[in-house]
Amino acid sequence: MDTKGRLVAGSHNRNEFILINADETARVTAVTELSGQICQICGDEIEVTVDGEAFVACNECAFPVCRPCYEYERREGNQACPQCKTRYKRHKGSARVEGDDEEDDIDDLENEFDIASVCGGDPHQIAEAMLSARLNVGRGGENAPSEVDMASVAAGDIPLLTYGQEDLGISADKHALIVPPFMARGKRVHPMPFTDSSVPVQPRAMDPKKDLAVYGYGSVTWTQRMEDWKKKQNEKLQVVKHEDGEKNSDEFDDPEFPTMDEGRQPLWRKIPVPSSKINPYRIIIVLRIAILCLFFQYRILHPVNDAFGLWLTSVICEIWFAVSWILDQFPKWCPIERETYLDRLSMRYEKEGKPSGLANVDIFVSTVDPMKEPPLITANTVLSILAVDYPVDKVACYVSDDGAAMLTFEALSETSEFARKWVPFCKKFSIEPRAPEWYFAQKVDYLRDKVDPTFIKERRAIKREYEEFKVRINALVAMAQKVPEDGWTMQDGTPWPGNNVRDHPGMIQVFLGQNGVRDVDGNDLPRLVYVSREKRPGFDHHKKAGAMNALVRVSAIISNAPYLLNVDCDHYINNSKALREAMCFLMDPTSGKNICYVQFPQRFDGIDRHDRYSNRNVVFFDINMKGLDGIQGPIYVGTGCVFRRQALYGYDAPAKKKPPRKTCNCWPKWCCCCCCCFGSRKKNKKVKSSGKSKIKNKEATKQLNSLENIQEGVEGIDNEKSLLMPLVKLEKKFGQSSVFVASTLLEDGGLPKSARSASLLKEAIHVISCGYEDKTEWGKEVGWIYGSVTEDILTGFKMHCHGWRSVYCMPKRPAFKGSAPINLSDRLHQVLRWALGSVEIFLSRHCPLWYGYGCGLKSLERFSYINSVVYPLTSIPLLAYCALPAVCLLTGKFIVPEISNYASLIFMALFISIAATSILEMQWGGVGIHDWWRNEQFWVIGGVSSHLFALCQGLLKVLAGVNTNFTVTSKAADDGEFAELYIFKWTSLLIPPLTLLILNIIGVIVGISDAINNGYDSWGPLFGKLFFALWVILHLYPFLKGVMGKQEGVPTIILVWAILLASIFSLLWVRINPFLAKNDIVLEICGLNCDN
DSSP states (O other): OOOTTOEEEEETTTTEEEEEOOSSSOOEEOGGGEEEEEOTTTOOEEEBOTTSSBOOSOTTTOOOOOHHHHHHHHHTSOSBOTTTOOBOOOOTTOOOOTTSTTGGGSOTTTTTTOHHHHHTTOHHHHHHHHHHHHHTTTSSSTTOOOTTOOOOEEOSSOOOEETTEEOTTSOGGGOOOBOOGGGGGSOOOOOOOOSOOOSOOOEEOOOTTSOGGGGTTTOHHHHHHHHHHHHHHHHHHHHHHHOOSOSOGGGGOOTHHHHHHHHHSOSEEEEEOOHHHHHHHHHHHHHHHHHHHHHHHHHHHSOOGGGHHHHHHHHHHHHHHHHHHHHHHGGGSSOEEEEEOHHHHHHHHOOTTSOOOOOOEEEEEEEOOTTTSOHHHHHHHHHHHHTOSSOGGGEEEEEEETTOOHHHHHHHHHHHHHHHHHHHHHHHHTOSOOOHHHHHTSOOOHHHHTOOHHHHHHHHHHHHHHHHHHHHHHHHHHHTTSOOTTOOBOTTSOBOTTSSTTSBOEEEEEEESSTTOBOTTSOBOOEEEEEEOOBOTTOOOOHHHHHHHHHHHHHHHHTOOSEEEEEETTOEESSTTHHHHHHHHHTOTTTGGGEEEEEOOOEEESOOTTOTTOOSOHHIIIIIHHHHHTTTOOOOOSSSEEEEHHHHTTOOOOOOOOOOOOOGGGSOHHHHHHHHHHHHHHHHHHHHHHHHHHHHHHHHTOOTTOHHHHHHHHHSOSSHHHHHHHHHHHHHHHOSOHHHHHHHTOTTOOOOTTOOHHHHHHHHHHHTSTTTTTTSOBTTTBSSOOSSSOHHHHHHHHHHHTTOEEEEOOOSSOSEEEEOOOSHHHHHHHHHHHHHHHHHHHTSTTOTTTSOTTSSOOHHHHHHHHHHHHGGGGHHHHHHHHHHHHHHHHHSOOSSOSOOHHHHHHHHHHHHHHHHHHHHHHHHHTOOHHHHHHHHHHHHHHHHTHHHHHHHHHHIIIIIOOOOOOOOOOOOOSSSTTGGGGOOOOOGGGHHHHHHHHHHHHHHHHHHHHHHHHOGGGHHHHHHHHHHHHHHHHHTHHHHHHHHOSGGGOOHHHHHHHHHHHHHHHHIIIIIOTTSOTTOOOOOOOSOOTTO
């Protein structure tokens, strides 16, 4: 889709569609500049020349070719017409190429079919000429060549291809070139440079009127040779499997053997946790369950009569904690790790001298508010994507600006310009990471590391360029602080379409990937597209989930890659081979078809080494996710995830083929007679009786959303009525866009062959209109699922219910890194949003407790999803349990009666099992004790604050209809290292943990004072209460440090109130002792010996 470097804006509902020039010349160009003819190479419409006529590339046959494809063919291609093979003549305005000066002395008619002379004897160009002739078949138009109209075939050193694979077993004189039928839908594959062009190649012409079998296509001889070659390769592979090293090495000297062996091996392998680590862990879990049963038996059968309310509350809380632990523990029963083989991926899909076979990937970056999400951070994320180690023609980056901010648009324009210098530098020196802000933050010792002087020189130059780039971005941010009264205007004087954030048309701008924009070294760059969906009052735009669905649709119109990667604007690509890591799973020929997404762990920069508020969340990403990977796969966490596009469309996973059952042929001959004689009558009766039931079961278990069923309904038609029915169903599911509906049926991606440039522009604006999703299944069964602010959990859950499985990929170098809110208030608000989303799912029809039974969701996977939506409910028993120690210390009561020897053994066994479980988890998960302890602490802090508020807000939203606003988490700014850590921002979330902390501190002071007053005998019962209270205080200690801030800047009001309240309550307890009845006289032993 060519927008000619202009911003496309419009509204489908209002029938508005314009192309805005962003230069000094202010004018609006309509789409009528196109002629209506379709280029047979790229599928775009052919432009109109200055004379008002359609551009004609070839004067001999007038084969429809657009100006960009004509320029490409003359500059880097065959310099000949794809149909008649006549050498292109230079048109007015075209640059001269080699051979233009001598073309007047050559008769093109005499050399019309001489491909060798045109291509210079380059075998790869000859093969490209044949492929282009075949791939251009059926592209539409009257001048399209016939299906067998191919160029003359040379019989020299041409790569022998059979359905896209090289066949080295066929001699050159019996050459056969077979192009798969599905490749006719793809776009033209541009030739790769080839150095050796000195070998002369003799042409061998083919007559289209003759049968293809004459040339070896589909002949019996060719088929037999193929079968012999496959048999030979299989025999070689069996040598590897069955030999034990006793054979001589001479048998493996065949040069074809290593390639064949590596090409057939899997692209990844599963690494289970060693049995020496996992078996003791499982034993401890079983023992802990048994101990819990004994513990609850004792607790229930031994109530505390004088403190029955406290005892009952504690027992209810402990039962809930046990259930929550079981839901969290069993999904970690079979943890695994995975290892990828990037060399095998390259060997399979990137063969030398051939175009890359890696799949296309569309990458989504979402941003809303440039004031809370600094444009410099977004720019670094985009730069790391553009510089990724992946073929540039297979990467497209889409930036979603849901705030329609001109600041984001201008920053992205500056980013695209700087990318022309940054991308070649990254690829030339293979640097990591490829986000400049974090790359230049690394400390490099040039003398110690013996760095190449050329690298040092270019690094210093690109660093100066980046500093200037940062100055320009910061200047844009400073200018955007004050919005003009009339709104923003573009460089050509056109008003910015997004001046009204809540009422603006959809906008699309292609910055890179077209119009010949290359880097400073002359190489192509990945496509970079700016997208801002339409916003109108009265429509529910569904926040981030709606923005992601708009990107899914617009990317399907522009590039339609079979795989999608979504990252937050602050999550840059830290490992340039991250896409290749994901492709090792998704493109694996054995198991890749069943994988819906590959999830990478989240890693963060800018966090203090103590990780006070557990921002790294290491326990979840290194323990829980590994356990889920051994069941049906990890849950989707919102970023750093590579999706299969077909899975997002709501299609079911491919059905697994069951192995055939054993028959009488599997048994000895003497058993067959018995089975046939005695079992024939019974079998006949069973078949008759169960025939109808089997048919019903098959119909009941049929996958209604299967892609195969839909494709059969569209293609296998006999009349118009049967054609309309599937299309109506597809439009009801995907919306009223014929181009998008057609793209959903292309499992391997690519654009529909009949798509035109003008229609693509209009369809792209159409699919991002605010009313496109009305009366469709978007947000219900298709795309990111609506109904929760944490759309990630819900989307992954729906995919697993469709039978897909996911994969957890943990490369040695983290694939993605981001920034986390490191001050207490922002961290609590982030946890509040996550918990609120879980409450919304729990109160919806998609709750894992009752949704998705009878589908492809496994039981242990369901346990994990149930735990992910019910954990906010733990806030109520956790709050009560943390308040119990203070109440016990203040009242002198306790939740446990006098402990016997049997009870002490149970309590000791329970504590030992808890400690052993944690130690073994840290051992096989590779988690340090510091990270584990921080996770435990913040589980209590978040549980009594954010989770409690999320539960209340969720109930108000669902039951009373009181909606809550989504707050974007502020990203870290460059205000000094860990500057935000000590920022104190007051919020109501701080009240519950602060109250618990003060209560327990007062309880400890009161308990110790009481023990001092009452003498030695009162210290024994006090130890249990003190241990209980200190357990709460230690868990809330990071919260206390966060509230107090820096040591030299302690909030005075906090200290004054804490000391004052503690002193008052201590004096009241010691002097007044209010928990005793006033009419009772208590006689106590004073402790003095009066006899002496």
